Amino acid sequence: MFSQVARLAAKRLLEVRRSLRPAPPVVFAAAAATATAATSRSFSTALNYHIDSPDNNPDMPWEFTEANMERVKEILSHYPSNYKQSAVIPLLDLAQQQHGGWLPVAAMNAVAKIIEVAPVRVYEVATFYSMFNRTKVGKYHLLVCGTTPCMIRGSREIEEALLKHLGVKRNEVTKDGMFSVGEMECMGCCVNAPMITVADYTKGSEGYSYNYYEDVTPKRVIEIVEMLRKGEKPPIGTQNPERIRSGPAGGNTTLLGEPKAPSCRDLGAC
Numbered sequence: 001m002f003s004q005v006a007r008l009a010a011k012r013l014l015e016v017r018r019s020l021r022p023a024p025p026v027v028f029a030a031a032a033a034t035a036t037a038a039t040s041r042s043f044s045t046a047l048n049y050h051i052d053s054p055d056n057n058p059d060m061p062w063e064f065t066e067a068n069m070e071r072v073k074e075i076l077s078h079y080p081s082n083y084k085q086s087a088v089i090p091l092l093d094l095a096q097q098q099h100g101g102w103l104p105v106a107a108m109n110a111v112a113k114i115i116e117v118a119p120v121r122v123y124e125v126a127t128f129y130s131m132f133n134r135t136k137v138g139k140y141h142l143l144v145c146g147t148t149p150c151m152i153r154g155s156r157e158i159e160e161a162l163l164k165h166l167g168v169k170r171n172e173v174t175k176d177g178m179f180s181v182g183e184m185e186c187m188g189c190c191v192n193a194p195m196i197t198v199a200d201y202t203k204g205s206e207g208y209s210y211n212y213y214e215d216v217t218p219k220r221v222i223e224i225v226e227m228l229r230k231g232e233k234p235p236i237g238t239q240n241p242e243r244i245r246s247g248p249a250g251g252n253t254t255l256l257g258e259p260k261a262p263s264c265r266d267l268g269a270c
């Protein structure tokens with residue numbers, strides 16, 4: 001009886017010891033397991049786990065520039081001082097803009113320090129939202145909407161055309177560092193599907209822009225890429241000349257213009 005109890009106690013002790021063993025040097029272990037599992041599913045984010053590398057490790061010095069520190073203070077002023085953690089998303093966004101479009105672990109740690117939370121609280125936000133990039137992106141990061149309305153209207157062909165034209169795989173950066181192609185979920189422009197977004201990191205956080213190009217075709221997205229390459233500014237919004245000429249039925253449907261309701265005169269009722 002005693003030896004049986006002793007055996008059970010030893011087994012339990014072994015289990016406890018195993019559970020207390022230090023984790024391997026991977027920050028997001030659960031996601032790493034997912035990434036290594038054989039799967040044919042495509043993900044919108046490039047990386048959900050972290051492995052130290054020379055340009056992405058916690059010992060790298062990283063801090064906001066002096067100008068951005070002013071913006072950090074301004075952002076923090078929007079929240080009560082005991083709810084600094086509410087600023088996590090705008091601060092990560094600013095850090096990403098400052099760092100050329102992606103977030104090294106040192107930048108996430110810097111944000112954690114400012115909002116006074118454990119770094120993991122910041123990692124979980126950065127890995128949840130696909131607008132935060134955990135690997136390098138091009139100066140122009142092109143995001144193709146992959147959700148159902150855009151998919152039905154040809155987003156797969158749009159992505160294929162971009163990848164082929166730029167000679168890259170999804171989330172890979174072109175050799176000249178200019179372009180990368182990623183995928184986003186619905187960006188709220190389904191009425192003008194398919195659409196892409198261009199995140200422009202060419203001018204750092206000061207000149208950062210994030211523009212929508214709607215009603216695109218495989219031919220048109222390549223034209224947009226070539227205009228960006230030449231430093232030109234492709235017109236944002238719908239790329240369908242028919243829609244530009246006629247406008248949507250019933251008047252404008254975006255906040256860029258006043259919606260025009262038909263008057264009783266238009267309807268012949270007065």
Ligand code: FES
Pocket residue numbers: 145146147148149150151185186187188189190191193194195
């Ligand atoms: S599905 Fe693409 S914008 Fe909504």
